Amino acid sequence: MNDQRSILIGLGTCGISVGAEEVFSSLEKEIKGLNLSESIQIKRTGCHGFCQQEPIVVIEPEGILYTKVKPDNAVEIAQSLLPGGRILEHLLYRHPATDESISCYCDVPFYSKQKRAILNNCGRIDPEDIHDYLSTGGYGALRKVLYEMTPDQVIKEIEKSGLRGLGGAGFPTALKWATCKRSQSDEKYVICNADEGDPGAFQDRSVMEGTPHSVLEGMIIAGYTIGAKNGIIYVRAEYPLAIKRLKIAIEQAKKEGFLGRGILDSEFDFQIEIFQGAGAFVCGEETALIASIEGYRGIPRIKPPFPARNGLWGKPTLINNVKTYANIPLIINNGAEWFASRGTEKSKGTAVFSLTGKVANCGLIEVPMGITLREIIYDIGGGILGGKAFKAVQTGGPSGGCLPENLLDMPVDFDSLALAGSIMGSGGMVVMDEDTCMVDVARYFIDFTKRESCGQCIPCRLGTKQMFDILNNIATGKGRPEDINLLQELSESVRQGSLCGLGKTAPNPVLTTLRYFRNEYEAHIFEKRCPARVCSMNNPEK
Numbered sequence: 026m027n028d029q030r031s032i033l034i035g036l037g038t039c040g041i042s043v044g045a046e047e048v049f050s051s052l053e054k055e056i057k058g059l060n061l062s063e064s065i066q067i068k069r070t071g072c073h074g075f076c077q078q079e080p081i082v083v084i085e086p087e088g089i090l091y092t093k094v095k096p097d098n099a100v101e102i103a104q105s106l107l108p109g110g111r112i113l114e115h116l117l118y119r120h121p122a123t124d125e126s127i128s129c130y131c132d133v134p135f136y137s138k139q140k141r142a143i144l145n146n147c148g149r150i151d152p153e154d155i156h157d158y159l160s161t162g163g164y165g166a167l168r169k170v171l172y173e174m175t176p177d178q179v180i181k182e183i184e185k186s187g188l189r190g191l192g193g194a195g196f197p198t199a200l201k202w203a204t205c206k207r208s209q210s211d212e213k214y215v216i217c218n219a220d221e222g223d224p225g226a227f228q229d230r231s232v233m234e235g236t237p238h239s240v241l242e243g244m245i246i247a248g249y250t251i252g253a254k255n256g257i258i259y260v261r262a263e264y265p266l267a268i269k270r271l272k273i274a275i276e277q278a279k280k281e282g283f284l285g286r287g288i289l290d291s292e293f294d295f296q297i298e299i300f301q302g303a304g305a306f307v308c309g310e311e312t313a314l315i316a317s318i319e320g321y322r323g324i325p326r327i328k329p330p331f332p333a334r335n336g337l338w339g340k341p342t343l344i345n346n347v348k349t350y351a352n353i354p355l356i357i358n359n360g361a362e363w364f365a366s367r368g369t370e371k372s373k374g375t376a377v378f379s380l381t382g383k384v385a386n387c388g389l390i391e392v393p394m395g396i397t398l399r400e401i402i403y404d405i406g407g408g409i410l411g412g413k414a415f416k417a418v419q420t421g422g423p424s425g426g427c428l429p430e431n432l433l434d435m436p437v438d439f440d441s442l443a444l445a446g447s448i449m450g451s452g453g454m455v456v457m458d459e460d461t462c463m464v465d466v467a468r469y470f471i472d473f474t475k476r477e478s479c480g481q482c483i484p485c486r487l488g489t490k491q492m493f494d495i496l497n498n499i500a501t502g503k504g505r506p507e508d509i510n511l512l513q514e515l516s517e518s519v520r521q522g523s524l525c526g527l528g529k530t531a532p533n534p535v536l537t538t539l540r541y542f543r544n545e546y547e548a549h550i551f552e553k554r555c556p557a558r559v560c561s562m563n564n565p566e567k
Contacts, residue, residue: 031085038227038231040073042079043080051096052082074139089130114126152236171289171293186199188356189373191451198345218311219233226379228348229348232348240258254296256296256298257299268301278297313325324479324481348452367394376394379454380456384407395436413458416459421447421533423477461557465500470534475492478531482525484523488519492535495508
């Protein structure tokens with residue numbers, strides 16, 4: 026029996042940015058000074074998810090959660106681990122409504138209301154130690170696939186699970202894999218789309234930082250299934266920590282025989298390399314991503330042919346998101362029925378969101394598909410900051426829609442969000458309060474998509490510019506009565522005339538704010554006032 030205790034310190038980007046490295050060093054020094062190194066293990070982990078409370082320290086096996094820890098707290102934390110030591114009340118998380126301290130993270134509403142699968146190892150294992158991943162059953166799915174399953178059986182299992190792509194479109198994963206497997210070619214590729222460019226989104230980054238081997242394992246299984254020998258992770262260069270840990274994971278996987286020639290003494294060969302993107306939002310679109318890897322400007326192309334038949338270098342190419350690949354080992358290990366038991370009839374499994382904005386508990390969350398917006402924002406998120414009134418929530422990043430209070434009880438899944446005028450997207454979720462101007466929000470996101478447009482399609486290139494100009498005029502007191510209908514018409518033109526998903530979804534923030542918050546547009550135009558007092562009605566630079 027192993028009686029060793031562990032100190033888990035979240036060293037994702039969020040934790041490091043507020044001093045978690047210094048906390049780790051101080052605790053390491055104190056543990057050594059008290060001769061506790063043999064009985065207590067100090068472990069670097071990825072993000073614990075509760076980013077707003079970082080730096081976070083968790084003591085296992087008790088599950089004690091210390092929040093907003095400072096290096097100066099290292100002495101008392103170390104001493105509390107001595108025989109007879111007590112829990113440090115002043116470092117515990119306090120419930121914002123009752124001010125009651127909660128000692129175990131499993132009782133903190135932020136965690137207790139979630140259903141973690143992809144994120145289960147984030148905050149628990151050392152992302153730079155493959156043996157930590159192996160201790161949780163890591164690479165067991167790969168071994169099972171290589172020695173117990175045919176490629177067709179793998180696809181069948183994924184099909185039964187109901188897994189849909191978690192990069193935005195929600196395309197059935199098994200159908201994409203089957204199409205690529207059937208494509209005849211002397212060479213095929215597996216690509217992981219890690220080009221996460223949505224403002225306020227960080228879920229893919231956190232998965233790569235916290236459990237990089239789960240992504241690699243999913244890609245290797247994909248390679249075996251479709252008949253590919255080469256994989257590429259396309260990750261934006263703005264994610265240096267994710268890139269560092271992916272590189273470490275790749276080298277460790279090679280050393281342990283999970284990558285390279287004759288994987289696990291089988292006849293299957295597979296390699297993975299990292300390609301760093303320059304940060305263009307449009308390169309999240311799969312054909313633009315392929316063009317970028319090939320050395321061209323990231324511009325989408327007409328489909329069909331789809332990448333599964335004609336992709337990188339003209340060869341069949343499978344492209345999935347970070348979270349989609351991370352789900353594959355879970356499905357193989359636990360079974361399709363386990364995965365399908367969570368979620369709704371058409372949206373199975375869980376969804377990972379970056380919960381940000383005017384919400385009490387910001388962070389990284391994983392919830393079953395079909396959970397309501399109210400449960401996410403109020404039960405997990407703790408409600409609106411400062412007790413202010415909720416106004417809207419945007420899902421799906423700059424291409425998503427802004428949903429009002431009367432939709433808070435709507436289930437969060439692919440189809441329900443689409444009916445409401447929004448999208449699941451890659452998992453961004455921004456909460457807005459009563460002090461938010463929805464005209465200003467629409468202007469902000471259209472400005473983003475206008476700047477990120479590749480410029481290939483005239484409706485997208487010129488339409489988003491015209492939409493921004495109209496929104497800017499409305500926000501600065503120069504709006505005209507006909508602008509509302511003009512925005513509606515322009516939005517439909519951009520949506521219908523654009524080639525790729527960027528242009529087709531760029532109007533969503535405008536269309537949903539017109540649909541649900543038309544009164545704010547009318548106040549700006551007819552009354553020359555901003556109800557939220559955000560827009561300076563005579564300042565075009567505001």
